Structures are given as C-alpha cells and as structure tokens.
Amino acid sequence: MIGFYAIIGVITLFSWLVSNTLKRKFKKYSQVHLRNGMSGAEIAEKMLADHGISNVQVISTPGRLTDHYNPRNKTVNLSEAVYNQRNAAAAAVAAHEVGHAVQHAKAYQWLQMRSKLVPVVSISSKFSQWMVIGGIILGAGAGQPGIGQFIAIGGLIFMALGTLFSFITLPVEYDASNRALAWLENKHMVTREELAGSKDALKWAARTYLVAALGSLAMLLYWGLRVLGSRD
Numbered sequence: 001m002i003g004f005y006a007i008i009g010v011i012t013l014f015s016w017l018v019s020n021t022l023k024r025k026f027k028k029y030s031q032v033h034l035r036n037g038m039s040g041a042e043i044a045e046k047m048l049a050d051h052g053i054s055n056v057q058v059i060s061t062p063g064r065l066t067d068h069y070n071p072r073n074k075t076v077n078l079s080e081a082v083y084n085q086r087n088a089a090a091a092a093v094a095a096h097e098v099g100h101a102v103q104h105a106k107a108y109q110w111l112q113m114r115s116k117l118v119p120v121v122s123i124s125s126k127f128s129q130w131m132v133i134g135g136i137i138l139g140a141g142a143g144q145p146g147i148g149q150f151i152a153i154g155g156l157i158f159m160a161l162g163t164l165f166s167f168i169t170l171p172v173e174y175d176a177s178n179r180a181l182a183w184l185e186n187k188h189m190v191t192r193e194e195l196a197g198s199k200d201a202l203k204w205a206a207r208t209y210l211v212a213a214l215g216s217l218a219m220l221l222y223w224g225l226r227v228l229g230s231r232d
Contacts, residue, residue: 007222011215018211022204026065029089029197030081036189040082040090047098047183048076056101060084067093069100071115076101088190092198095184096205099176110171121165124158131155132223152227156220163220166213173209177202 038046044058056074060083061067067079076097082090103111135152181199184190190198 003222007218011211011218014211015208015215018204018207022065022201022208025201025204026089029092029201030085030087032088032194032197034086034088034091034194035191037086038091038189039084039086040078040094041084043091043189044076044078044094044098046187046189047095047180048101050183050187051098051102051105053101053105056098056105058083067097069097069104071100071104071111074101074104088194088197089201091184091190091194092180092201093205095180095189095198096176096202099179099183100172102179103172103176108172108175110168110175114165114168114172117161117165117168121162125162128155128158128162129219129223131158132227136226149227152223156224156227159216159220159223163213163216166209166216169209170206170213173206177206 041058041060048054048056048058056076058076058078060080061077063079064081065079066077067082068077069075070077076094078094078097082093084090100111102108132152132155135148135150135155137148138151139146139148181195181202184198185195
C-alpha cells in the first residue's frame with residue numbers, strides 16, 4: 001500500500017500547486033480592468049449573440065470558481081465575481097463557458113462523447129475504487145482470487161471509464177478556451193494586455209484538468225498492476 005499512498009501524495013501535491021497558482025493568477029488578472037467596461041455577464045451575452053445563440057441564458061451562481069455551462073437547461077452559470085466584475089479574469093472565464101455553449105450548438109463531437117459518459121461515470125466513480133480494494137481483500141481472505149478477482153476487475157473497468165472521461169474532458173476544455181480567446185481577439189473585446197492575462201488565466205485553468213486526468217491514469221495503472229498482477 002506504500003505505492004498507493006505515494007501516488008496519492010504526488011497527485012495531491014501537484015493538484016495543490018496548480019490550484020494555488022490558478023488562484024493567484026485569477027487574483028492578479030482580476031486587477032486588470034477592461035477598458036471596454038463590460039462585466040463578465042455582458043461579455044457572455046455578447047459572445048452568445050455573436051454566435052447566433054439565443055436559447056442560452058446567462059445566470060449568476062454562488063461560490064468562487066463555480067463557473068460552468070449546463071447543457072441540460074442551456075445556461076451559462078457564472079460565479080458572482082465573474083458575473084459582476086469587469087476585468088481580464090472575468091472576461092476569460094465568461095467567454096470560456098460560452099465556448100462550451102458554442103460547442104453544444106455546433107454538436108462538437110468531444111463534448112457529445114463526454115455528455116454520453118456523464119451518467120455512467122457519475123455512478124461508477126462512487127464505487128470503482130471500493131470494488132477494486134474490496135475484491136483484492138476478498139480474494140486474499142479466500143486464499144484464491146475467485147469472485148474477488150471478478151469484483152476487482154469490474155472496479156477496474158469502472159475506473160477505466162472515469163479515466164477515459166478525464167481525458168475526453170481535455171480537448172473539450174482546451175477547445176472552449178481557444179474559441180473564447182479567438183472571439184475576444186477577433187472582436188477586439190480586449191486590449192493586448194487584457195488578452196495576455198486572459199490567456200494565462202485559462203492556461204492554468206486547463207492544467208487543473210490535465211493534472212486530474214494524469215492522476216486518474218496513474219491510479220488506474222497502479223490498481224491494474226495490483227489486480228492483474230495477482231493472477232500470476
């Protein structure tokens with residue numbers, strides 16, 4: 001189990017470093033006020049209009065860094081700070097979330113694949129690791145793999161789905177950022193300084209998803225070796 005705790009420690013450390021850097025970046029670029037004077041909500045609404053999307057609503061949601069696009073009810077949910085503030089960080093986040101709405105409107109294939117996996121992963125992620133650990137313990141207690149092996153392999157399959165979901169999320173997030181930055185630049189919504197801040201903020205936001213995906217893969221490989229290696 002030492003290897004397990006080592007992996008957890010490394011993943012936690014990288015996640016903490018990226019998360020802290022992200023918070024510092026957003027705090028920094030929250031001080032870069034937009035010359036156009038538009039709030040995050042206004043940026044989002046204009047980007048939607050420019051893409052001919054009229055059936056998506058921009059709303060405010062409680063919390064910090066809680067921004068997201070909900071494809072079920074077609075809402076761009078912006079945290080209170082992003083919704084109201086008028087700075088490079090708010091512009092970046094608002095445009096990024098609208099980027100997801102544009103993906104939805106254009107039937108972006110990676111977003112469609114991700115959406116199909118959501119119901120399965122929301123259930124499997126709760127049980128995958130417990131199934132793997134329980135299967136290993138059951139197999140060890142019985143003195144032979146047997147049913148414990150099947151349970152553990154079932155947990156690995158669920159874990160693999162979660163890992164697949166994490167990696168499918170990457171092109172979805174990077175593409176939404178690219179759409180956001182292209183629109184901000186092409187429509188001259190921001191100055192060069194403001195655009196640079198928006199790019200940096202979104203770069204670090206994307207790295208949180210990258211760390212999560214790599215962490216998920218590391219855990220899958222670790223438990224895969226523990227379970228499948230025990231068959232020898």
